[in-house]
Amino acid sequence: NAGVTQTPKFQVLKTGQSMTLQCAQDMNHEYMSWYRQDPGMGLRLIHYSVGAGITDQGEVPNGYNVSRSTTEDFPLRLLSAAPSQTSVYFCASRSQGGHQPQHFGDGTRLSIL
């Protein structure tokens, strides 16, 4: 049981490039989310999903796309990378039930030059 797996752990991009951050969970969790964490700050929600085929925008969705074709996977796509998207990205999943906590991946540190 690996939990939530994020790849890659580190990535450097040039402005304008696109890429996909991968997130997979093996706990059969219905809910998955993507957050970004800027230095010294909390987590801000980018996009989230309450089940396969269902996604919704969070607090800071601009410049990012997501899809949820399976329960296990929730990839985050940067369409055209900008320096403002330099951050640490966390994927999280949780099962239904309000008391259930989020399970987080180890994060992806992304730098945009």
Next chain:
Amino acid sequence: AQTVTQSQPEMSVQEAETVTLSCTYDTSENNYYLFWYKQPPSRQMILVIRQEAYKQQNATENRFSVNFQKAAKSFSLKISDSQLGDTAMYFCAFMLGNAGKSTFGDGTTLTVKP
């Protein structure tokens, strides 16, 4: 929209002492859940403790306990017998009912000094 405020960006405590981290939130809803997460330098996010809003009794997990004041919309974390391994950033988080998303505060960096 819900907001979560952690008013103490940084705190420090001597080893074996007790420290309290503050968190306030704003919501007009009645069915929600509150969490404290710990983020050590390894960057992992680890659940510390959780509280259901409908429960009056404060949650406790070993050395960690909360003071949940629903009317005041306050959810503070008390760490007793602080240990060096408690050094981390602590985040307060709010979640509505069975929503798929959480709102996080900006965190409090706690340093435990030997």
